[in-house]
Amino acid sequence: MVLDSLKNSGAYTALHPLFQQAFxxxxxxxxSAMEPGKTVLIEGKLTLSVMEVTGKTPEAAKLEAHKRYIDIQTVISGTEAHGWLPIDACKQETAPYDADKDIVFFTDTPSTQIAVKPGEFVIFFPEDGHAPCIGQGPIKKAVFKVLV
Structure with a gap:
């Protein structure tokens, strides 16, 4: 997992060939001017989803993980926290991995919680279990899905 300011995003472009395009x-x-929805930047390799959600309590947020895609997430408005737990510590699956949606959920408790504000981003790799959308009130966010 990486948490940093968008000002420093250039420092992470060497981590993956598509990170440059995403950043x-x-x-x-x-x-902030984009309506919620999905934008395909490179078919099957790089997408952007803009979403508006209502913040959840830490207890209501579910840990999730992905195998095929890396998430680059940023907050457009509001403040969003994420629970985090390394995938090898996630033991309590709620259902088997869904390959079509590239997602698996866990009932484990995150070991850490991080807050992401506008102007910051977080990268979740397949090794990172993360519980998104923790916060109060409305949150507008963007999620890039980057093929591993």
């Missing part, structure tokens, strides 16, 4: 899009577009 360029993030830094060159006004995401």
């Amino acid at each position: 360029d899009y993030l830094n060159q577009h006004d995401l």
Whole structure:
């Protein structure tokens, strides 16, 4: 997992061949003007979803993980916290991995919680169990899905 300011996003482009395109899009577009929905940037490899959610309590947020895609998440408005637990410590699956949706959920308790504010981003790799949407009130966020 990586948490940093968007000002420093260039430091992470070497981690994956598609990170440059994701961060360029993030830094060159006004995401606050985008309506909720999905934008395909590279078919099957790089997508952007803009969503508006209502914050949840830490207890209501479910740990999730992905095998095929890396998440780059940023907050457009509001403040969102994420629970985190390394995937090898996630033992209590609620159902088997759903390959079509590239997601598995867990009932384990996160070991750490991080807050992400506008102007910051977080990267979750397949090794990272994460519980998104923790917060109060409305949260507008963007999630890039980057093929591993």
